[in-house]
Amino acid sequence: MATTIRPATRADIPQILKFIRALAAYERAPEAVMATEADLERDGFGPNPFYFCLIAEHEGCPAGFALYFFNYSTWLGRPGLYLEDLFVEPELRGLGIGKALLEQVAAIAVEKGCGRLQWAVLDWNTPAIDFYLAVGAEFMDEWRTVRVNGEALEVLAVRAGGACAP
Amino acid sequence: MATTIRPATRADIPQILKFIRALAAYERAPEAVMATEADLERDGFGPNPFYFCLIAEHEGCPAGFALYFFNYSTWLGRPGLYLEDLFVEPELRGLGIGKALLEQVAAIAVEKGCGRLQWAVLDWNTPAIDFYLAVGAEFMDEWRTVRVNGEALEVLAVRAGGACAP
Numbered sequence: 001m002a003t004t005i006r007p008a009t010r011a012d013i014p015q016i017l018k019f020i021r022a023l024a025a026y027e028r029a030p031e032a033v034m035a036t037e038a039d040l041e042r043d044g045f046g047p048n049p050f051y052f053c054l055i056a057e058h059e060g061c062p063a064g065f066a067l068y069f070f071n072y073s074t075w076l077g078r079p080g081l082y083l084e085d086l087f088v089e090p091e092l093r094g095l096g097i098g099k100a101l102l103e104q105v106a107a108i109a110v111e112k113g114c115g116r117l118q119w120a121v122l123d124w125n126t127p128a129i130d131f132y133l134a135v136g137a138e139f140m141d142e143w144r145t146v147r148v149n150g151e152a153l154e155v156l157a158v159r160a161g162g163a164c165a166p
Numbered sequence: 167m168a169t170t171i172r173p174a175t176r177a178d179i180p181q182i183l184k185f186i187r188a189l190a191a192y193e194r195a196p197e198a199v200m201a202t203e204a205d206l207e208r209d210g211f212g213p214n215p216f217y218f219c220l221i222a223e224h225e226g227c228p229a230g231f232a233l234y235f236f237n238y239s240t241w242l243g244r245p246g247l248y249l250e251d252l253f254v255e256p257e258l259r260g261l262g263i264g265k266a267l268l269e270q271v272a273a274i275a276v277e278k279g280c281g282r283l284q285w286a287v288l289d290w291n292t293p294a295i296d297f298y299l300a301v302g303a304e305f306m307d308e309w310r311t312v313r314v315n316g317e318a319l320e321v322l323a324v325r326a327g328g329a330c331a332p
Contacts, residue, residue, distance in 0.1 A: 007330060020240045035243025043238060043245065048214070050245045051238040054330070072209065072217040072235050074186045074251055077201025079209065079216045085240050104330060106314065106322035117319055120309040129310075136318030143286040144295075145306040148272065152302030153283055156272035164173060164220070164270060 003063065003097050005104045008053035010045050012062075013037045016053055019065045023087040027122060051084065054104055056097050064088035066101040068108075073115055081109035083119035102135060120145070169229065169263050171270045174219035176211050178228075179203050182219055185231045189253040193288060217250065220270055222263050230254035232267040234274075239281055247275035249285035268301060286311070 008016060017037055024033045043050045056064040067085040072078075083105055088098045109117045121128050129139075148156060174182060183203055190199045209216045222230040233251040238244075249271055254264045275283045287294050295305075314322060 005330060024241060029241070032241045035240055039243030040240075043243070050236060051240075067238075067240060069236075069238050070216060071237065071248060072233075072250060074201055074206075074217075074233060075190060075195070075198045077205030077209070082237060084238060100326075103322050103326035106319055107324075107326035108330075109319060110323040114319075115315070117314040117322075119312050121312055123308050123310055132312050135314065135322055137312045137314050140311040140313055142289050143311050144289055145309050145311065146285050146287055146298050146303045147306055148283040148301065148303050149281070153272055153275060153280075156269050156283075156301055157276040158273075160266075160269035160273035164171060164274075 002059045003056055003095070003100055005054055005056050005100060008044075008055045008065070010041060012053070012055050013040050013045075015055070015062050016040055016065060016067070019062075019087050020067075020085065022089070023085055026087075026090075027125075052108075054101060056088070056101050058092055058095065058097060062089075063092045063097050064101060066105050068105055070112070070114070071118070076115035078113060078115040080116045080118055081105065081112065081114045083117065086119070098131065099135070168225045169222055169261070169266055171220055171222050171266060174210075174221045174231070176207060178219070178221055179206050179211075181221070181228045182206055182231060182233070185228075185253050186233075186251065188255070189251055192253075192256075193291075218274075220267060222254070222267050224258055224261065224263060228255075229258045229263050230267060232271050234271055236278070236280070237284070242281035244279060244281040246282045246284055247271065247278065247280045249283065252285070264297065265301070 014037060017040060021033050024030055044053060051067055051069045054066045064087050068081055068083045070079045071082045073080050086101060106117055180203060183206060187199050190196055210219060217233055217235045220232045230253050234247055234249045236245045237248045239246050252267055272283055
């Protein structure tokens with residue numbers, strides 16, 4: 001299989017944004033992508049990046065990406081790896097590219113001393129769910145994800161009367 | 167209300183571990199905490215910490231904590247703040263200490279340019295769920311959390327035949 005996986009560079013930013021938009025469209029939220037190339041460069045390619053990215057190429061062409069960062073488990077006392085985005089071009093699915101990306105992310109997690117690899121999947125995305133079960137993933141269905149966005153976040157923050165970040 | 171909130175220091179590590187253990191016991195997983203004081207010092211108080219921590223004190227005594235780190239939204243093109251742990255001593259609940267911690271975390275999120283504040287709650291934890299709804303949180307119930315742990319992670323990693331981290 002002529003698939004290679006490599007870390008993304010600044011030159012990949014336009015392609016990364018295309019992948020992000022294609023994944024959002026697949027996830028039925030095409031209008032949700034506000035990110036710009038400048039955002040992705042500032043946040044992923046500076047001295048203290050908020051994210052890391054792998055690019056998969058198939059026969060020399062961009063085929064997919066995996067975008068991740070590190071979280072922390074206070075139970076394990078070790079970092080974890082969180083896979084924010086995993087995407088393969090629809091016409092290149094079924095060739096093992098998604099699995100190769102996931103395996104590479106797992107290798108990075110182990111290399112960095114992470115105790116676990118975590119991500120999220122939409123409940124209707126049966127092909128992805130079946131794929132994840134096949135690689136030994138567990139579903140943490142007793143945990144509900146909670147989010148405070150935009151205006152509600154501002155309201156909550158104002159009540160604090162100033163930040164005291166370390 | 168004689169409650170103060172401040173960033174944790176190295177001197178708080180034994181208390182942070184007590185809070186982590188008390189939260190795990192409340193979450194019906196008292197045996198899950200493998201973390202040691204040395205782990206928490208290495209990962210939270212070095213040059214590139216994996217987590218940050220706030221301590222709440224009530225009338226001069228440790229009352230609770232909030233432990234967080236940053237994630238990334240490829241849709242917003244901005245970091246987010248992830249609240250891993252929020253805990254208040256049982257005998258000090260109902261005094262607004264949890265809310266004060268959450269507000270302080272929100273203020274840090276806004277100060278750092280985060281587009282959202284996110285966390286997870288166990289589906290049976292009704293008091294917490296009601297509290298989160300009251301502060302304007304949304305539940306992302308269409309997303310399922312997926313995890314690969316321990317041996318399954320090692321198996322996946324070995325298949326990659328070596329890491330290519332950026």
